[in-house]
Amino acid sequence: MAHKSFIIPAVGLVLLALGYITFGGLNDNLVYYLTPTEAVEQRVDFPDGERFRLGGLVEDGSIVEIGGGVSFVVVDDGYSIEVGYSGAPPQLFRDNIGVVVEGSWAGDHFGADTLIIKHDEEYRSVDGKEPYVPPTETTG
Numbered sequence: 200m201a202h203k204s205f206i207i208p209a210v211g212l213v214l215l216a217l218g219y220i221t222f223g224g225l226n227d228n229l230v231y232y233l234t235p236t237e238a239v240e241q242r243v244d245f246p247d248g249e250r251f252r253l254g255g256l257v258e259d260g261s262i263v264e265i266g267g268g269v270s271f272v273v274v275d276d277g278y279s280i281e282v283g284y285s286g287a288p289p290q291l292f293r294d295n296i297g298v299v300v301e302g303s304w305a306g307d308h309f310g311a312d313t314l315i316i317k318h319d320e321e322y323r324s325v326d327g328k329e330p331y332v333p334p335t336e337t338t339g
Contacts, residue, residue: 236277254299281308291316
């Protein structure tokens with residue numbers, strides 16, 4: 200009888216500990232970002248120098264190479280924000296692609312030091328219209 204009064208609370212504590220280990224650190228690993236509309240509307244919450252992530256589409260024709268990086272405009276349905284990225288952009292970086300940048304406001308534009316491309320898993324042909332089908336090997 201004495202063992203039951205010890206085992207049940209011990210099992211409960213173990214389950215609580217496992218639950219905390221499993222789900223407790225989950226928020227630290229989630230990636231949140233603001234759209235340009237949210238970033239502009241919440242501008243007072245993120246003063247110059249306060250880091251956050253910004254996500255949207257790269258505006259068509261807005262990419263300009265600058266010394267040591269690129270400048271481009273991130274847009275959504277409501278607003279557009281000029282972004283200056285220091286560093287070499289990823290190979291898949293181009294117009295009309297989804298991006299998430301991390302950095303901070305610097306006046307009216309966003310200074311970023313991290314650039315992540317958002318893309319699907321489907322490869323396309325050079326013209327971008329047809330899915331890419333790798334050539335099959337023939338044995339002879």
